[in-house]
Amino acid sequence: MFRVRHATAEARRPLQLGVMIMMDEFIQEFLVEGGELLDQLDRDFVEFEKNPNSKELVARIFRAVHTLKGTGGTIGLEKIEAINHAGESVLSRVREGELSLNAEITSALLRMIDLNRQLFASLESTGQEGEHDLSAVLQSLNAILAGNEKPGAVPDAGKAKSTAADGPSLLGEILVQGGAVAETAVAEALTQQQGGDVRPIGEILVQNGAVPQTTVQDALQEQRDSREDAANSNIRVDVNLLDKVMNLVGELVLARNQVLQFTSNQKDPAFLSTAQRLNLITTELQEGVMKTRMQPIGIIWNKLPRIVRDLSNSTGKSVRIEMAGTQTELDKTIIEAIKDPLTHIVRNSLDHGIETPAERLAAGKPAQGLLFLRAFHEGGQVNIEISDDGAGLDLDAIRTKAVERGIVSPSQAAKMSDREAANLIFLAGFSTARKVTNISGRGVGMDVVKTNIEKIGGTVDITSVHGHGTTLKIKIPLTLAIIPALIVTTGCERFAIPQVSLVELVRLEGKAADSGIEMIQEAAVYRLRGSLLPIIYLNRELKLGGSAGEGAAEAINIVVLQADGQQFGLVVDEINDTEEIVVKPLGKQLKGISCFAGATIMGDGKVALILDILGLAQGAAVAGDSHEHAAGNGRDASEEAAGQRESWLLFRVGDRGKLAVPLSQVSRLEEFDPKTVEMSGNCQVVQYRGGIMPLVRVADALKLTAQAAREGPMQVVVHSDGGHSVGLVVDEILDIVDQHVSITSKAGNLHLLGSAVIQQHVTDLLNVPELVMSMAGEGRIA
Amino acid sequence: MSATQQQFCTFYIQGLLFGVEVETVQEVIRHLDMTGVPLAPDVVAGLINLRGQIVTAIDLRRRLGVKDRGEGELPMNVVVRTGDGAVSLLVDEIGDVVEVEQKDFEETPNTLASTSRELIRGVYKLNNELLLVLNTQRSVNLSTSAGESGPGAN
Numbered sequence: 001m002f003r004v005r006h007a008t009a010e011a012r013r014p015l016q017l018g019v020m021i022m023m024d025e026f027i028q029e030f031l032v033e034g035g036e037l038l039d040q041l042d043r044d045f046v047e048f049e050k051n052p053n054s055k056e057l058v059a060r061i062f063r064a065v066h067t068l069k070g071t072g073g074t075i076g077l078e079k080i081e082a083i084n085h086a087g088e089s090v091l092s093r094v095r096e097g098e099l100s101l102n103a104e105i106t107s108a109l110l111r112m113i114d115l116n117r118q119l120f121a122s123l124e125s126t127g128q129e130g131e132h133d134l135s136a137v138l139q140s141l142n143a144i145l146a147g148n149e150k151p152g153a154v155p156d157a158g159k160a161k162s163t164a165a166d167g168p169s170l171l172g173e174i175l176v177q178g179g180a181v182a183e184t185a186v187a188e189a190l191t192q193q194q195g196g197d198v199r200p201i202g203e204i205l206v207q208n209g210a211v212p213q214t215t216v217q218d219a220l221q222e223q224r225d226s227r228e229d230a231a232n233s234n235i236r237v238d239v240n241l242l243d244k245v246m247n248l249v250g251e252l253v254l255a256r257n258q259v260l261q262f263t264s265n266q267k268d269p270a271f272l273s274t275a276q277r278l279n280l281i282t283t284e285l286q287e288g289v290m291k292t293r294m295q296p297i298g299i300i301w302n303k304l305p306r307i308v309r310d311l312s313n314s315t316g317k318s319v320r321i322e323m324a325g326t327q328t329e330l331d332k333t334i335i336e337a338i339k340d341p342l343t344h345i346v347r348n349s350l351d352h353g354i355e356t357p358a359e360r361l362a363a364g365k366p367a368q369g370l371l372f373l374r375a376f377h378e379g380g381q382v383n384i385e386i387s388d389d390g391a392g393l394d395l396d397a398i399r400t401k402a403v404e405r406g407i408v409s410p411s412q413a414a415k416m417s418d419r420e421a422a423n424l425i426f427l428a429g430f431s432t433a434r435k436v437t438n439i440s441g442r443g444v445g446m447d448v449v450k451t452n453i454e455k456i457g458g459t460v461d462i463t464s465v466h467g468h469g470t471t472l473k474i475k476i477p478l479t480l481a482i483i484p485a486l487i488v489t490t491g492c493e494r495f496a497i498p499q500v501s502l503v504e505l506v507r508l509e510g511k512a513a514d515s516g517i518e519m520i521q522e523a524a525v526y527r528l529r530g531s532l533l534p535i536i537y538l539n540r541e542l543k544l545g546g547s548a549g550e551g552a553a554e555a556i557n558i559v560v561l562q563a564d565g566q567q568f569g570l571v572v573d574e575i576n577d578t579e580e581i582v583v584k585p586l587g588k589q590l591k592g593i594s595c596f597a598g599a600t601i602m603g604d605g606k607v608a609l610i611l612d613i614l615g616l617a618q619g620a621a622v623a624g625d626s627h628e629h630a631a632g633n634g635r636d637a638s639e640e641a642a643g644q645r646e647s648w649l650l651f652r653v654g655d656r657g658k659l660a661v662p663l664s665q666v667s668r669l670e671e672f673d674p675k676t677v678e679m680s681g682n683c684q685v686v687q688y689r690g691g692i693m694p695l696v697r698v699a700d701a702l703k704l705t706a707q708a709a710r711e712g713p714m715q716v717v718v719h720s721d722g723g724h725s726v727g728l729v730v731d732e733i734l735d736i737v738d739q740h741v742s743i744t745s746k747a748g749n750l751h752l753l754g755s756a757v758i759q760q761h762v763t764d765l766l767n768v769p770e771l772v773m774s775m776a777g778e779g780r781i782a
Numbered sequence: 783m784s785a786t787q788q789q790f791c792t793f794y795i796q797g798l799l800f801g802v803e804v805e806t807v808q809e810v811i812r813h814l815d816m817t818g819v820p821l822a823p824d825v826v827a828g829l830i831n832l833r834g835q836i837v838t839a840i841d842l843r844r845r846l847g848v849k850d851r852g853e854g855e856l857p858m859n860v861v862v863r864t865g866d867g868a869v870s871l872l873v874d875e876i877g878d879v880v881e882v883e884q885k886d887f888e889e890t891p892n893t894l895a896s897t898s899r900e901l902i903r904g905v906y907k908l909n910n911e912l913l914l915v916l917n918t919q920r921s922v923n924l925s926t927s928a929g930e931s932g933p934g935a936n
Contacts, residue, residue, distance in 0.1 A: 251834045255834075493817065542821060543821060586838070589826055589838050589840070589922065590822055593822060596819070601831050601836065605831055606815055606817055607817040607828075607830065608817065609829075
């Protein structure tokens with residue numbers, strides 16, 4: 001843009017360079033802001049097509065296009081200015097109600113947005129707008145204008161600016177929107193102002209008796225808030241800077257862990273309290289920094305309505321997209337990683353899942369298909385569900401296809417459960433689409449989706465009912481940099497197991513240690529609540545010495561893990577503790593070993609390896625293509641058909657016998673020394689994970705006669721809800737069972753859900769949320 | 783230092799003097815505790831914690847195919863920068879930084895064992911001993927050389 005034309009201009013160069021750098025900065029800023037505007041426009045247009053009468057939407061679209069035109073023009077981007085000017089002209093007619101939105105206009109405007117994107121792309125890569133042909137877009141927009149020619153309808157830039165730039169933050173508008181005053185009263189006051197009245201509009205309205213003073217004050221406050229929000233509450237930060245801060249916090253967490261290691265053999269109270277404070281601050285800092293990297297999933301979902309619109313137009317289908325939980329937050333790196341898989345899944349649903357309107361009507365369904373996206377947090381993970389009400393998977397066709405392709409043998413296919421059959425679509429080279437379209441159906445989609453999601457430690461599962469639709473469930477960790485892990489020891493080495501893969505811990509003692517693990521030829525299995533759990537020995541898998549669980553061990557520790565939809569037990573020498581670990585990559589020399597996902601530095605400064613559970617399972621061939629467990633799964637499926645299976649935690653309280661709570665309501669099991677219980681008001685509390693956790697004695701709550709005070713630590717079931725934890729004190733934790741229960745009788749006690757038969761015993765089911773609520777209501781917990 | 787001169791950081795492995803260009807050396811440190819990596823090629827001695835950074839340690843004795851250090855003889859770490867981050871080379875003893883002249887350089891004699899010949903770029907004739915120039919990139923790259931794939935690569 002600014003070229004040095006003469007040799008004599010040499011001396012002026014620094015100045016001009018300065019100008020150029022400034023221009024670059026403007027363009028950078030424009031690219032960021034404009035990019036956001038374009039994203040918003042995509043969304044708003046799709047929305048607008050649904051609600052063509054929304055004044056608010058058309059105003060927002062108009063403002064965005066106007067801003068693009070204005071800012072683009074200011075920094076000399078003529079093409080961007082030109083096309084947005086044309087778009088603005090059309091939009092102003094729509095806003096004035098002279099034109100009503102139809103498919104032709106929407107498409108022309110969307111093409112204008114696409115052209116904007118192309119110009120943006122050139123601008124980003126070359127710093128220039130580049131050679132793009134504007135004529136088609138300009139012509140179609142001008143044709144729309146020409147078809148609706150009306151003298152004097154050229155948009156009035158000045159007027160557009162005043163309404164557009166200030167938008168809904170005008171006091172009059174706020175009052176009208178809030179229904180406090182009629183539009184005519186505001187118009188009257190405005191006329192008065194234009195006639196020379198210098199008083200503010202609020203004052204005029206109050207004087208005219210149109211609105212009470214307090215309402216005006218509220219509206220003024222609202223106006224101030226909205227202005228402050230926009231101006232002050234956000235700053236832009238370079239992601240690289242955040243990454244660097246994140247790394248430093250990772251280092252700090254390690255240093256903190258090391259310092260805490262020393263506190264165990266230190267007596268100096270000043271040192272101990274400083275260490276404690278360091279611990280708390282580090283934890284909070286870590287959480288804070290994590291939050292800065294969090295983005296709502298809506299950021300990537302927002303692009304989907306446009307894709308759905310374009311695809312349904314091109315395939316002749318009618319599809320509505322609905323979303324729930326758009327505010328669910330994820331780490332930025334994860335957001336990036338799931339963007340493409342999500343888009344692919346949505347395309348797939350549209351292409352293969354949802355039928356044409358005619359087919360749908362014939363099947364007795366509404367002509368318009370529904371694509372439903374849901375995201376929510378659960379157990380430190382983010383769950384994303386994408387479901388459609390389309391044709392569902394034809395499992396028989398999938399089985400046939402799998403046999404044809406030689407992926408499974410006919411006998412395996414016959415034994416396969418429906419769930420396993422549905423999951424065949426994730427295998428490479430598998431596509432059951434009758435015709436290959438340019439959207440999907442080339443068989444290179446779902447396997448890539450699965451690989452990409454597993455790469456970030458996530459899992460994907462598919463369920464489908466033929467004729468009724470398909471649901472894809474994705475589970476992904478919140479963040480990748482710092483993860484909770486279980487530390488185990490085998491062969492004198494420590495290993496970290498990511499908690500995501502952890503299901504439960506089983507310890508076999510005494511006689512059970514001798515005979516608990518049975519052998520089927522070379523394969524070890526353990527009967528876990530009636531099902532066979534394949535067992536692998538960590539020391540054997542890693543070719544370490546030592547004797548984990550072999551021979552006459554006193555006790556055997558089994559870590560039950562979940563990988564690729566299969567559970568297996570990993571025998572280790574010792575189970576140490578859970579710890580927050582910072583994941584560090586391994587050097588190139590060690591990348592080939594599939595058993596390790598990385599390494600971390602422990603509190604004592606030594607390095608520990610992080611186990612890659614999927615790699616370990618595949619190495620031992622418990623996951624993936626082993627179909628020995630198909631029979632077991634078949635039984636699961638039939639039970640699933642009868643009702644939802646759930647895991648239950650069994651425990652004993654007082655003379656009541658067994659009680660159970662759904663495992664989903666239990667966040668942890670802890671032991672506390674009774675001496676650590678303190679009083680806060682009338683409540684018993686303990687210090688827990690840097691906070692105060694109220695305790696509820698289940699025996700008292702159920703008005704049971706407590707048994708004689710037990711020796712040793714208190715058993716506490718930690719229930720967390722919305723960031724608050726409550727500890728339920730019980731007498732003894734018994735077991736975890738995984739079965740379908742039918743709640744038979746509603747018990748007389750409010751705190752109980754009812755009773756059910758679990759493990760051949762009648763067991764009362766504790767209603768934890770109700771119990772916690774009522775305790776809070778009585779002021780018995782803080 | 784003229785263009786024909788070059789500085790080498792030197793160290794000993796089984797009595798032989800080796801050198802790597804000073805510019806590639808990040809630091810030299812005494813023995814650190816190591817964490818072994820099961821299933822790794824046996825030239826990988828383990829992982830060390832270098833001020834919060836996890837660095838792979840490669841035992842040059844094993845890499846060169848000479849016999850292991852005796853019990854209780856602790857190796858030193860020469861941490862070199864490579865294209866893929868820092869790697870520590872385990873050596874017996876650290877020598878001086880020496881300055882060599884281009885004219886003293888000679889190609890590796892063909893009579894050396896093939897593994898060694900692959901890892902040694904050449905020889906500088908010093909006054910009273912020979913300085914073997916280590917090819918750092920090849921030394922830390924375990925995938926290309928034959929016979930070093932290790933027992934546990936599945």
